[in-house]
Amino acid sequence: MKIGIIGAGLAGLTCAWYLKKNGIDNIVIFEASDRAGGKLKTDILEDYQLDRGFQVLLPAYPETRKVLDYEKLQLQKFAKGSLIYKKERIIPFYDLENGLIPILKTAIFGPGSLLDKLKIFILKLKSSFIKVNDIFKKSSQLSSMGYLRQKGFSYKMIEEFWKPFYQGVFLENNLDTDSKMLQFTFKMFSEAGAAVPKAGMEAIPKQLVEYIGNDKIKTNSKVVKYTKNSITLDHEVTEGFDYVILACTTTESTSYNVVTNMYFEADKLPVNTKHVILNANDNRVVNNVVLLSNVAPSYSNGKHLISVSANGIHPNESSFLMDLRKMFGEEVLTWRHLKTYVIKDALPMINYQIPYKPKSPDGVYRCGDYLLQASINGAMQSGRLVAEAILKTK
Secondary structure (H helix, E strand, O other), rough: OOOOEEEEOHHHHHHHHHHOOOOOOOOOEEEEOOOOOOOOOOOEEOEEEEEEOOOOOOOOHHHHHOOOOOOOOOOOOOOOEEEEOOOOOEEEOOHHOHHHHHOOOHHHHHOOOOOHHHHHHHHHHHHHHHHHHHHHHHHOOOEEHHHHHOOOOOOHHHHHHHHHEEEEHHOOOOOOOEEEHHHHHHHHHHHHHHHHHOOOOOHHHHHHHHHHOOOOOOOOEEEEEEOEEEEEOOOOOOEEEEEEEOOOOOOOOOOOEEEEEEEEEEEOOOOOOOOOOEOOOOOEEEEEEEEHHHHOOOHOOEEEEEEEEEEOOOOOOOHHHHHHHHHHHHHHHHOEEEEEEEEEEEEOOOOOOOOOOOOOOOOOEEOHHHHHHHHHHHHHHHHHHHHHHOOOOO
């Protein structure tokens, strides 16, 4: 059995991983760029590790647990919870794992009311008993904002925590994303928090490639035409296959949320924390600030590395610095800008009411996060489902 895969992103690599694991080794992966890994890319600049946009792995993801060796990735974990900046105040929102004193601070000084915090605790408790598949089986179509209002969270709680936090997760400002994704990601964050591999997010696809074999991947190979049994490259060479898998998409066929991510170098940090810092100020541009060198010292060359993200396109530093000064004061003017990433294909916008089918009517198999869930988990799950569908035909 000979299988051709178009695209060496996470979905295509995961599909190949499962096929090889189940005895199918005659695989060719065509990748238009010069590397495998898709959106998970880590650049090295002046000895800093810069992920292509602020990205994290949620170790509770069921799909990554099936495939990845977390021990080899040497995951560097964020502290659970958040620090929220609003009107020159720091609002603590700590997790139970942070200890008794931080929890008391959250109860007294945290966002929203005591009732809001109790509702979050109950939501967290209930989420631990819900299976991931059951979340996505729900037929109801409700936005994340609608879901939070339905749960009875106060305006203050939504504005101070839910909105700034999930604006950074969904990369859209109104929380129009289907509430299934909020329930899913809330469960994942609650169970195991967030982390980054010691060598950067690109270590994830590199681990898959190590198992699949570099020889299976043809980089700089642009596909111009495909059928269920053939793939044609841009130099008009056609190769035949028993199965063809489309593991990529184009911005023309899928709409994406856009994010701008800037990295800065600093001699000192504005606060000593491993929490994600949320910006809850009115009329904000910046969503979140992450002191990456605190979370993962391997990302830094000795000085401090700071990641700042905002939804939409913001090519200039000025709007970022305006928000950062409101949060941390004049010291941000001493930060040195390292690199800006404007990522137009950051997260696909998905209609979760359309059921995913691995095989299309034209006989081509398709996988990718744009078909299932806008997440690492969704990309890998779709790759697994395609592999399982093909294995059933043996």
